[in-house]
Amino acid sequence: MSYDNLLLEEPEAGIWRLTLNRPHALNALNAATVAELHAAVLAVGAAPGARVLLVTGAGDKAFVAGADIKEIVDLTPLGIRAFGSRAHAAFAAIADLPVPVIAVVNGYALGGGLELALACDWIIASERAVFGLPEVSIGATPGFGGTQRLPRRIGRARALELVCTGRQVRAAEAAAIGLANHVYAPERLAEEALALARTIAGKAPLAVRLSKEAVRSGGELDLDSGCRFEAQIFGLAWSTEDQKEGMHAFIEKRPPVFRGR
């Protein structure tokens, strides 16, 4: 399938990269882009051998500068609600992907752009990245999950400060508050993202998927239920050939050859 508003590539086996591609509008999310994003994410989920997805923005200025203000400004309440529902569905599909999804934030990640990054499993950022939920500055509220995912990521008090002030946060502060895992010089970001993806792709694929499921689904449970859930996942890992291969390779002092079985 071809897309008008994004690029979907597999630069190396199992490593997928989705690039929001409307640089003239700082990659703002209009309805067509949200629909393509949803379709592309489902395509990665269905791709045999997918190991990891990188999500980034085209150009050197923005990851995504938010929902497309010019398109949504005059929508009716029902129209914006429908747009929000479609974006929620697309972002939920990202969060539900069985493989790790990493937001590679190369510039502005504002409003819906930060919310997109938050739907990913973690964020790595360029020194040029700027994060924020500026909706209150334009008479709106975050509408693509920001009020829910940001507090879960950085804590309620810090999230409320950013939501209620619209204050924008540079990369160093984003790392300090746990919003970005790592910050790199702009010219190194893409290569660091690929290196990270290669590391993940080199691990036992089913173990990576199961680990993500344990953290993601178990994280919504109380500790006791989460640990019971983890025990089920841990047991499931022993049903894979890769578990036998990985442990025998360790004992035999050789690199493992994982087959994703």
Ligand code: CO8
């Ligand atoms: N929507 C549409 N167009 C945009 C957006 C956007 N969010 N951001 C930038 N653009 C366009 C500009 O209009 C401009 O286009 P043109 O050249 O045709 O005038 C082009 O991109 C370049 O932008 P600037 O000239 O403004 O570039 P600057 O370097 O001067 O500024 C900024 C960069 C600071 C990022 C600035 O563009 C900006 O503040 N953008 C808006 C950021 C923002 O407010 N984002 C939040 C949007 S609301 C949102 O995301 C809510 C999501 C939930 C919706 C509710 C659903 C239920």
